[in-house]
Amino acid sequence: MNDFNPLVSDRPLIVYIDFKSPYAYIAKDPTRELAAALSIAVDWRPLTLNIPSYLGSARLDDTGNVVESNRSPQQWSGVKYAYKDARRYASLRGLTLRGTTKIWDTSLAHIGFWWAKRQGDAALARYIDIVYERFWKRELDVEDPSVVRAVLMEAGVNVVGFDDYRENDGRTQHDQMQSAIFEAGVFGVPGYIVEGEYFFGREHLPRIAWMLRGRRGAPPDVAYMAATRL
């Protein structure tokens, strides 16, 4: 934690994601495609969103009826639009985004993220893929330690010591890093850090690609655009 800087990395691009964000999910593959096209390594990091603090909270029953809510009508409209918007893009990639019944606490899955990351990019990529796909199919309880442990193992990650890590150092570091990330001004995902600048949303990928290519030509505008066209 001592050398953790939310805006600095030895890699040219930092990407913040949260497993409970549909927008971060649909940004994952285009971001990877961009990194591959530019031959750069990405510093992936988890950001555990505190959704109730800015979008209110709500809980639905199994049939989709609201059983608990402190959201304003505007917040509900915003949430509904966001899901609809993410789904129409997800469908173009064959991704499933099922509705959720509550705001999940993804901190444990993010502690697993850091654990996997210590074992290399390939292990982390496998872990991210499994968690995202199953979580959004509602097949994964990311708040259950045994489930997260099992996914780590499935991703080929050595889990010896993970149980102690998630309860002690991993939890402490996660909480400290989340505070540091928020205080640095990084509030949403997918979040991109390039040259110390924060970009919120995958619509900035054209500008990010332009920066990483050396700022040649006119700077592009925001756009949800296929990576093949960036």
Next chain:
Amino acid sequence: MPGLDLSAPLTAIVDFKDPLSYLAVAPTCALVKRLGIVCDWLPRVGATAHTRPTGAAATEDRGTRHRRLRGDYAMRDLNRYGPAGIDNPPAGDSRLLAQALLGVREVKPELLTGFVERAFDLVWRERAVMDDRNVIADMLADMGLRALQLEDADTVLRAVEASLAEVGVLNAPAYVIEGEVFMGRAHLPMIEWIIGGRTGTGPI
């Protein structure tokens, strides 16, 4: 949605005082021209999406701090993509211009895109006061619309506002295509892809 025709190939919703709407006009017009389609325009006059909380930063809770960070970020984003002065909204209220837009839409729809471009230019580049009746009258006169009547325009505008809220338009700029709402100019590649027949790789 009763009373509001959204059957055009593309409907664009803008707010004349909103910087994001201003940034969307040129790429939207370019897309319309490229595709050779008709674009309908509607006004929105609600709060802008980049409102920043006021007050003492030292005493704020997490939610207020979050909104402040978002507001600060939105300003940086505007400066990143917009011309100088984009973070300094023009003076006045946008209701009168919104009413004028609806008037043009009613009597001379073929002039609507030109009206929108000219109005944004007037308030954002030339820094005209946007609720100055004389400024608006001069602009309409320049377009050959000296006789445009705006007596019932506020009633019409309120009905449009209600209809847009009902259909789910929460911010400007927004687009309606095939009954679906898209908020933000970043969706223009998706809109172009849909109007173009959904061929080839879709956007992300």
